[in-house]
Amino acid sequence: MRYLPLTQIDRQDMLATIGVASVDDLFVDVPHAAHRAENVDLPRHQSEMQVERQLAAMASKNTSASQVPFFCGAGAYKHHVPATVDHIIQRSEFLTSYTPYQPEITQGTLQYLFEFQTQVSELTGMPVANASMYDGSTAAAEAVLMAHRVTRKTRAVLSGRLHPHYTAVIENLSEMGGFHVAQTPLQLDDLSNDDVLALIDDDTSCVVIQNPDFFGNVSDFTALAAKVQEKGCLLIAVVPEVISLGLLKRPGDMGADIVVGEGQSLGNGLNFGGPYVGLFAAREKHIRQMPGRLCGETVDADGKRGFVLTLSTREQHIRRDKATSNICTNSGLCSLAFTAHMTLLGGQGLQHLSKLNHARAVQLVEALTSVDGVSLVNRAFFNEFAIRLPRSAAEVVEALADKGVLGGVPASRLLPHGNLDDVLIVAATEVTSEQDIEAYQTALQEVLS
Amino acid sequence: MSAKKQTYSGNQGLVLEEALIFEIGVASKCGVDMEAIPDTGSMLGDCAAEQAVDLPGLSEPEAMRHYVRLSQKNHSIDAGLYPLGSCTMKHNPRLNEKMARLPGFGDIHPLQPQSSVQGALQLMDTLAHWLKTLTGMPAVALSPKAGAHGELCGMMAIRAAIEAKGELATRKRVLVPESAHGTNPATAALLGFKVDGIPADANGRVDLQAFKAKLSENGGEDVAAIMLTNPNTCGLFERDIIEIADALHEVGGYFYCDGANFNAIVGRVRPGDLGVDAMHINLHKTFSTPHGGGGPGSGPTVLSDRLAAFAPLPFVVDEGDGFKLIEDASQTDQPSFGRMVAFHGQMGMFVRALSYMMSHGSDGLRQVAEDAVLNANYVLASLKDVMTAPFNGPCMHEALFDDGFLKGTGIDTLDFAKAMIDEGYHPMTMYFPLVVHGAMLIEPTETESKATLDLFIGTMRDLVAGAKSGDLARFKQAPELAPRRRLDETLAARNPVLRWRQPEPDTQVTGQAAE
Numbered sequence: 001m002r003y004l005p006l007t008q009i010d011r012q013d014m015l016a017t018i019g020v021a022s023v024d025d026l027f028v029d030v031p032h033a034a035h036r037a038e039n040v041d042l043p044r045h046q047s048e049m050q051v052e053r054q055l056a057a058m059a060s061k062n063t064s065a066s067q068v069p070f071f072c073g074a075g076a077y078k079h080h081v082p083a084t085v086d087h088i089i090q091r092s093e094f095l096t097s098y099t100p101y102q103p104e105i106t107q108g109t110l111q112y113l114f115e116f117q118t119q120v121s122e123l124t125g126m127p128v129a130n131a132s133m134y135d136g137s138t139a140a141a142e143a144v145l146m147a148h149r150v151t152r153k154t155r156a157v158l159s160g161r162l163h164p165h166y167t168a169v170i171e172n173l174s175e176m177g178g179f180h181v182a183q184t185p186l187q188l189d190d191l192s193n194d195d196v197l198a199l200i201d202d203d204t205s206c207v208v209i210q211n212p213d214f215f216g217n218v219s220d221f222t223a224l225a226a227k228v229q230e231k232g233c234l235l236i237a238v239v240p241e242v243i244s245l246g247l248l249k250r251p252g253d254m255g256a257d258i259v260v261g262e263g264q265s266l267g268n269g270l271n272f273g274g275p276y277v278g279l280f281a282a283r284e285k286h287i288r289q290m291p292g293r294l295c296g297e298t299v300d301a302d303g304k305r306g307f308v309l310t311l312s313t314r315e316q317h318i319r320r321d322k323a324t325s326n327i328c329t330n331s332g333l334c335s336l337a338f339t340a341h342m343t344l345l346g347g348q349g350l351q352h353l354s355k356l357n358h359a360r361a362v363q364l365v366e367a368l369t370s371v372d373g374v375s376l377v378n379r380a381f382f383n384e385f386a387i388r389l390p391r392s393a394a395e396v397v398e399a400l401a402d403k404g405v406l407g408g409v410p411a412s413r414l415l416p417h418g419n420l421d422d423v424l425i426v427a428a429t430e431v432t433s434e435q436d437i438e439a440y441q442t443a444l445q446e447v448l449s
Numbered sequence: 450m451s452a453k454k455q456t457y458s459g460n461q462g463l464v465l466e467e468a469l470i471f472e473i474g475v476a477s478k479c480g481v482d483m484e485a486i487p488d489t490g491s492m493l494g495d496c497a498a499e500q501a502v503d504l505p506g507l508s509e510p511e512a513m514r515h516y517v518r519l520s521q522k523n524h525s526i527d528a529g530l531y532p533l534g535s536c537t538m539k540h541n542p543r544l545n546e547k548m549a550r551l552p553g554f555g556d557i558h559p560l561q562p563q564s565s566v567q568g569a570l571q572l573m574d575t576l577a578h579w580l581k582t583l584t585g586m587p588a589v590a591l592s593p594k595a596g597a598h599g600e601l602c603g604m605m606a607i608r609a610a611i612e613a614k615g616e617l618a619t620r621k622r623v624l625v626p627e628s629a630h631g632t633n634p635a636t637a638a639l640l641g642f643k644v645d646g647i648p649a650d651a652n653g654r655v656d657l658q659a660f661k662a663k664l665s666e667n668g669g670e671d672v673a674a675i676m677l678t679n680p681n682t683c684g685l686f687e688r689d690i691i692e693i694a695d696a697l698h699e700v701g702g703y704f705y706c707d708g709a710n711f712n713a714i715v716g717r718v719r720p721g722d723l724g725v726d727a728m729h730i731n732l733h734k735t736f737s738t739p740h741g742g743g744g745p746g747s748g749p750t751v752l753s754d755r756l757a758a759f760a761p762l763p764f765v766v767d768e769g770d771g772f773k774l775i776e777d778a779s780q781t782d783q784p785s786f787g788r789m790v791a792f793h794g795q796m797g798m799f800v801r802a803l804s805y806m807m808s809h810g811s812d813g814l815r816q817v818a819e820d821a822v823l824n825a826n827y828v829l830a831s832l833k834d835v836m837t838a839p840f841n842g843p844c845m846h847e848a849l850f851d852d853g854f855l856k857g858t859g860i861d862t863l864d865f866a867k868a869m870i871d872e873g874y875h876p877m878t879m880y881f882p883l884v885v886h887g888a889m890l891i892e893p894t895e896t897e898s899k900a901t902l903d904l905f906i907g908t909m910r911d912l913v914a915g916a917k918s919g920d921l922a923r924f925k926q927a928p929e930l931a932p933r934r935r936l937d938e939t940l941a942a943r944n945p946v947l948r949w950r951q952p953e954p955d956t957q958v959t960g961q962a963a964e
Binding site: 001002003004005006010011013014015017018019020023025026027028029030031033034035036039040041042043044045046048050051052054055056057058059060061062063064065066067070072074075076078082084086087088089090091092093094095096097098099100102103104105106107108109111112114115117118119121122123127128129131132134135136137138163165166168169171172173176177178211218219220245246247248249250262269270271272273274275277287293294295296297298299300301302304306307308310311312313315316317318319320321322323325326327329330331332333334336340342343344345346347348349350351352353355356358359360361362363365366378379380381382397398401406409413414416417430 | 467469470471474475476477478479480481483484486487488489490491492493494495496497498501502503504505506507509512513515516517519520521522523524525526527528531533536538540541542544546547548549550551552553554555556557558559560561562564565566567568569571572575579582583594595596597598600601605608630631632634635636637638639640641644685686687688690691714716717718719722723733737739740741742743744745746747762776777779786787788789790791792793794795796797798800803804806807808809810811812813814815816817819820822823824826827829830831843845866867870875876881895896897898899901928931932933934935936937938940941942945946947948949
């Protein structure tokens, strides 16, 4: 077995040193009833080549995003990841290192976390950011719990156009924790978020909105943030597509109190939904109520600059049942992919990338709405938008897939009770070519005719 | 003072200083070439920013050098022993990395048509089969993102089951041993449970009498669950575990087992045979997915018959002619407790873990447990005459020592750990578990050779001799040979600097490379 260095002679020598006859003697504390003499009923060990063949056979049954004209989004986006990024995250010293609890020999991890926090802080327009969360949805749920701690209130108001999975995660954790959630009705006619204001009551700690929202709409929420704060609540802004921050007003500049986001688009592949990287940024005065790990600057015994995990008195390994969150891991390697990609881009490169995404989406809208019976839902969008079709979007997506086009996500897949059977959510990014757009337009025309 | 020679650049041979990207990059520099932007006009409405984000960029060679230099400041399992107790720092096979990067796994979207991802659903179903078989449990929830998230999953399932029986108002108490990971009480508290501690006995295990006394308070009617780690955080198997489970079940409580230490028993003992109702499995510990500097993890959670119906969304069902992902409560009759995360879980980790399991097979995984336990006992046996082991062996996969052997030397556990760094080792887990004084928890794992362990044992014995002979400098000054010496954590916490800011003119940054 290639992963096990001990030889039979080693094992015998070691048993002799320990002073037992066999390895079974080391398992004496296992109750007799649970003792199993036989191997479990699973295949025996296999060579690298055998394993590779079987897994490759499974992989080959899937249609990958690079194989076909591809337009799925709804919280996960297909972008080009530079080859350099994948090399960097496979460096042994990053890949096979643990959480940096011994800072003297983990400055590599700590420094990139400090750089990551600074980048997230700049991108969101917020004073501080943590060292990442599991993903966008869990970051959103943690933001709601943080708002409850800050305001000492117990109820959250969610926009109806929040990503339905994010809504579900927030509702689930809130209900289990004894908190309350209200959500505005889902509608696509009035695209402002002002309806959240009517739901705020005395127990409300926060309002959660998403920009771009689940249907791709973007809007300036500066006025809304001010009104929410006048009522004593925090405004939580969810950013599902971090590339949008290269072109849109920053949530912090629009007045958000907490910004959470999904950082997958920078540096991380689609991976069928995970692992991804949650972003979490807040105001300085709320630092001690933040969840997750924080990396801070300090000096070593020689006065040299260095970095450590800090403010850990908030965390579970110190505070146990009084901790701000039960979270232990962050999304270390995914945050490295994020920060390396962001470093390769730089501010102006990100802006260019964002413009390219937007331009492709605008081109795609023009192409698709030229098809009879197809109309655009949005007034303003970034790289994703919603269209209404003359038929069920789920059926259209299947028919498009048969023609070799993965045309988007039917809204009804995530909102089966939303009366949105004709709504399709479509994304374009820098990987979308003009040929892809043309192929989509032709296929859609054929499917709808 | 440091023993290092002073150099002009601040570099020390191959140990290279590296500035922050904010000090070496500029916003106008870009290491990614992109297509020209087609002229389409803007549809951004009132939300368009007026200027680009002010973040530095680097060209590709500069970026590569930056991150490679940073990487060289890290200890890693690939480079040396990483005996962090309870963390299972084992070898991470590169086959797993290769498999996870197959486009059919790494480049598929979570919401593309299910007909186009049948191989991915098959992989999830196959992984589930392996996990259920290895644990002897009837169901598994794959979606939890990490160990603590898996704990949350298990406790949510328990809460849902209690609610279904109409006992939510009464069953509020969760029993947690004092030796538990901090995530256990944090998770229980997050769900509104009241944490009630159970002391350890003189053998480092749950005090059975104390447990029974806690259980019998109020006739046990207010007990929701116990959260027990097995093997426990002292590296010991809970001998009375079946008796504990039976007593708990008798009063209507549920048994949550923290599976962080599953590596010690994988392939040899099935938690399902111990009366467990829910247990998370850290794929990044037992099943070799990389720790990545603190994540991403993955925490699939196995569930007993009493809890299986409450499993979270989504889950995969095998319909005979294909696999189907159940994503919404309306698609199932089961009383699922709902969704824990967007999409379907850590697919990238599922691929890696299955690749590892298939490589080892049933026979190899059993050998994993045996070698992990053998290595830990070898370390224990080879050090217990000079260090102090608080409990009698044998241990399971990790060897626990306390700081008794340092008594009177003026050296504490932290000093001892830092001196290990100068010897080229990552220290063991320190000051955990809390039930012994100045704890040192050593988990070598099964992927270390006897030669590696012998050098480690020799080094530890030499350090102990140094401590006892009064060589204070070797410990108090340590580390002297690492990229940084001891860092001022108090300063970091008192005056948090959590991001870079443009320094005021005239301030000098120390430790910055002269490029």
